[in-house]
Amino acid sequence: xxxxxxxxxxxxxxxxxxxxxxxxxxxxxxxxxxxxxxxxxxxxxxxxxxxxxxxxxxxxxxxxxxxxxxxxxxxxxxxxxxxxxxxxxxxxxxxxxxxxxxxxxxxxxxxxxxxxxxxxxxxxxxxxxxxxxxxxxxxxxxxxxxxxxxxxxxxxxxxxxxxxxxxxxxxxxxxxxxxxxxxxxxxxxxxxxxxxxxxxxxxxxxxxxxxxxxxxxxxxxxxxxxxxxxxxxxxxxxxxxxxxxxxxxxxxxxxxxxxxxxxxxxxxxxxxxxxxxxxxxxxxxxxxxxxxxxxxxxxxxxxxxxxxxxxxxxxxxxxxxxxxxxxxxxxxxxxxxxxxxxxxxxxxxxxxxxxxxxxxxxxxxxxxxxxxxxxxx
Amino acid sequence: xxxxxxxxxxxxxxxxxxxxxxxxxxxxxxxxxxxxxxxxxxxxxxxxxxxxxxxxxxxxxxxxxxxxxxxxxxxxxxxxxxxxxxxxxxxxxxxxxxxxxxxxxxxxxxxxxxxxxxxxxxxxxxxxxxxxxxxxxxxxxxxxxxxxxxxxxxxxxxxxxxxxxxxxxxxxxxxxxxxxxxxxxxxxxxxxxxxxxxxxxxxxxxxxxxxxxxxxxxxxxxxxxxxxxxxxxxxxxxxxxxxxxxxxxxxxxxxxxxxxxxxxxxxxxxxxxxxxxxxxxxxxxxxxxxxxxxxxxxxxxxxxxxxxxxxxxxxxxxxxxxxxxxxxxxxxxxxxxxxxxxxxxxxxxxxxxxxxxxxxxxxxxxxxxxxxxxxxx
Numbered sequence: 001x002x003x004x005x006x007x008x009x010x011x012x013x014x015x016x017x018x019x020x021x022x023x024x025x026x027x028x029x030x031x032x033x034x035x036x037x038x039x040x041x042x043x044x045x046x047x048x049x050x051x052x053x054x055x056x057x058x059x060x061x062x063x064x065x066x067x068x069x070x071x072x073x074x075x076x077x078x079x080x081x082x083x084x085x086x087x088x089x090x091x092x093x094x095x096x097x098x099x100x101x102x103x104x105x106x107x108x109x110x111x112x113x114x115x116x117x118x119x120x121x122x123x124x125x126x127x128x129x130x131x132x133x134x135x136x137x138x139x140x141x142x143x144x145x146x147x148x149x150x151x152x153x154x155x156x157x158x159x160x161x162x163x164x165x166x167x168x169x170x171x172x173x174x175x176x177x178x179x180x181x182x183x184x185x186x187x188x189x190x191x192x193x194x195x196x197x198x199x200x201x202x203x204x205x206x207x208x209x210x211x212x213x214x215x216x217x218x219x220x221x222x223x224x225x226x227x228x229x230x231x232x233x234x235x236x237x238x239x240x241x242x243x244x245x246x247x248x249x250x251x252x253x254x255x256x257x258x259x260x261x262x263x264x265x266x267x268x269x270x271x272x273x274x275x276x277x278x279x280x281x282x283x284x285x286x287x288x289x290x291x292x293x294x295x296x297x298x299x300x301x302x303x304x305x306x307x308x309x310x311x312x313x314x315x316x317x318x319x320x321x322x323x324x325x326x327x328x329x330x331x332x333x334x335x336x337x338x339x340x341x342x343x344x345x346x347x348x349x350x351x352x353x354x355x356x357x358x359x360x361x362x363x364x365x366x367x368x369x370x371x372x373x374x375x376x377x
Numbered sequence: 378x379x380x381x382x383x384x385x386x387x388x389x390x391x392x393x394x395x396x397x398x399x400x401x402x403x404x405x406x407x408x409x410x411x412x413x414x415x416x417x418x419x420x421x422x423x424x425x426x427x428x429x430x431x432x433x434x435x436x437x438x439x440x441x442x443x444x445x446x447x448x449x450x451x452x453x454x455x456x457x458x459x460x461x462x463x464x465x466x467x468x469x470x471x472x473x474x475x476x477x478x479x480x481x482x483x484x485x486x487x488x489x490x491x492x493x494x495x496x497x498x499x500x501x502x503x504x505x506x507x508x509x510x511x512x513x514x515x516x517x518x519x520x521x522x523x524x525x526x527x528x529x530x531x532x533x534x535x536x537x538x539x540x541x542x543x544x545x546x547x548x549x550x551x552x553x554x555x556x557x558x559x560x561x562x563x564x565x566x567x568x569x570x571x572x573x574x575x576x577x578x579x580x581x582x583x584x585x586x587x588x589x590x591x592x593x594x595x596x597x598x599x600x601x602x603x604x605x606x607x608x609x610x611x612x613x614x615x616x617x618x619x620x621x622x623x624x625x626x627x628x629x630x631x632x633x634x635x636x637x638x639x640x641x642x643x644x645x646x647x648x649x650x651x652x653x654x655x656x657x658x659x660x661x662x663x664x665x666x667x668x669x670x671x672x673x674x675x676x677x678x679x680x681x682x683x684x685x686x687x688x689x690x691x692x693x694x695x696x697x698x699x700x701x702x703x704x705x706x707x708x709x710x711x712x713x714x715x716x717x718x719x720x721x722x723x724x725x726x727x728x729x730x731x732x733x734x735x736x737x738x739x740x741x742x743x744x745x746x747x748x749x750x751x752x753x754x
Contacts, residue, residue: 030626154668193698195676197574197598200693203676219700221574222599223632227668227706232635255600257607291604299572299580299598302679304691314681314689316577318405321570321584323596329604339711366587 001166001180004210009171010056010130011063013119017070020065024167025050028208028307035154036060039068042171043271045055046095049199052070053168054242054278055129058094061085062125065091065102066118073114079107090290091251091328093243097277101125121222126170132275132342133172140178140184140273140340141239147235148187155188155216157235159225162196162207162241162253164273174273175238176206178340183215191217192234196253198299208371212313225263238262238340239272246335246360248348250274254326272331272348273340279353281360286330296323378543378550378557380408380589386548387433388440388503391498394447396440400427401544406682407584413437416445416458420609423465426576430545431619431655433470433504438462439502442479443495449490455483456478467667468628468705470620474654476612478502503547507720509652510549514562517555517615517650518562519750524612525564532565532593534612539573539630540582541617541650551650553583554614555717560592560713568594569611572603573630575702576675603639608636614640615717618651623737625710625725626663627651630705649708649725658737663707673700 001008014020019036025048026032034050036042040234042064046050050083051060059085068081080100089095105121106114147156164175172180182189191210196202210217220228228234236258243251250256283289300317317323336348347354354361378385384642390398396413404411410438411427413419419441422428445458481534482498483491509590524533548728549557559566568587573579580596587594597605605611607660616637620628627633627649640647651698660666677694694700731738 028698091744106607129588195574195694197572197600203694203698208695209502211695211698217698219676219694221631221702223574223630223635224701224703224706226634226638227631227703230706233600253600254604257603258600258639260604261642262635265638286543299596302681302691302693304679304693306689312683312689312691314679314683314691316679316681317572317596318585320589321580321588321594323594324601325598326601326604329607330599 005324055169058098135342138179159192163201229266269337435475496723514554514721536569540578606643614647
């Protein structure tokens, strides 16, 4: 999408065999790109959240494999790259999917062709991500159109949590793709942007990208969404998903569950938008998804721009007070109105997903039943 | 409670006819007191949240009336003080209650005795607040004891939102009074402290006061509480209340509703702890409670301590992105397990409250029925 009137993707080949990404850890204060030259560069970029968002993590991991091949085209190197990349972010499922995509492409290629094959496979994967996000946008657009038809000239108010916009993908976004398409179609749309503590992906990234593209929005505390729903000020909740189970449970940025509860309590439709690459067909219950624990510093300290214009980091929690920083939670399928995928909108259920992805039906035998579903009570 | 091993209240007469308070806008980074000399000083202290918390707002407003009497003992001055103080914070009900307490004491006093009468009435009000909070603590302690009996040696995990500790009152606190008494009784107790955006009253005040008193606690993002409840890591939710309706709806810091939804969904008991002075017997439904809108700067900027030790304010939301800052929400009584009052624990319902406060039953005729209850659906 656009920044300063110019079209960008989040990741692209830099021309000298390296990879260029937007440094998202410096947004919204500075818009700068950074080049990744090696597997280690890319691994660090994922771990430190220079790049983040399930689809973009997948794309970056795929590029990381290509960079690894530039150093050494052996099978051992391919295994090492997969191992190191899988360890960066345990929750996002696209990472595993992208690594599998690369592995399948490379294992059958002769070593002399592996570098070229890898970059070709990454390019395919990125185009696939863009096409899927665009398709998610088209399917989600019908939901926004329907909401508008019921509301006349009043803007459709969409609440989103975290950043599942184009910055989280290669382009378009998942949750925000329908919003961009609605905006381009002239449908009045306004986004309530959850700040999304502790890393502020909403205030820092979603607000930035919507503002840069000219989409009306308002930043709110994560605490406010429930009240806005009680007062009828939210028409649709659309979030992304870092991992979706075969039964439709949605693992997404921590706090998504709270918004889904509020939407359910107030009769507000709540959708998760996701490419099928985020679906973990091997998992039924969400309770088995590993939840990433990140540094408490992300909660105890905040970086922003000071009055002098310089970036500064300040401590907001008293010295001596411990903090716990778990990055995701699981929203049970019963609270999710539907899943917006590249193939269409379906119920958040095993049956709903099977209807859209019938080729996965024979994979049912492989589904691990969670010993006790998270929401069995 | 204790700071640096010394016992403090949040507000006390300074000895020269003035009033001294802890400047809570500078916590947790600096522990300093400030003297209030005039009605204007006190009004500003409430509006800028040098003092905050429903009971402490009431106590400060009462002191403000006494300071106003030092300037002019006329009925007109008494009316002016009431008018200006009522305009400071529209949601908290203790403010109106404290002003009524002062007005009743002063209107019958001859003008020559009004200064002395006012300071006597404030002292009574403060002692009443301390006694009520202590009683709330005793009643809430039985809930913590019961939770511990079911859990053996594992600490009882209490989740709280915002600050309803001693810093929100004259002493002891409301939601935290049971925690302090449990800690003093040797019951292992641990508090999950919601950060409480946008003003961070949890990270700044609750963490500070628990740390200063030596109570184990962990700061978490407002987004995390739901996940912790899903995973069985919360035994009790206890929050305060800025205004409680006659039907048991609880208006408290924004985000409380989301935690109550999660508690309900996971079978975790959720209590509001409140002195009866926060009960608005004239209101049945929570939809009629005015919700204070505060400056968006509280969301777009954050103040903390920089590495150099100096306090610094940084901007965290992009320039040009608007923000909305509503400070409270209403948790419908159906989500509240019970109300912990100075007279005991009751159901969050009209019947529950009437059983504890039978003298209010004849006030039923005055109850304004909300035109459409917030949760009528």
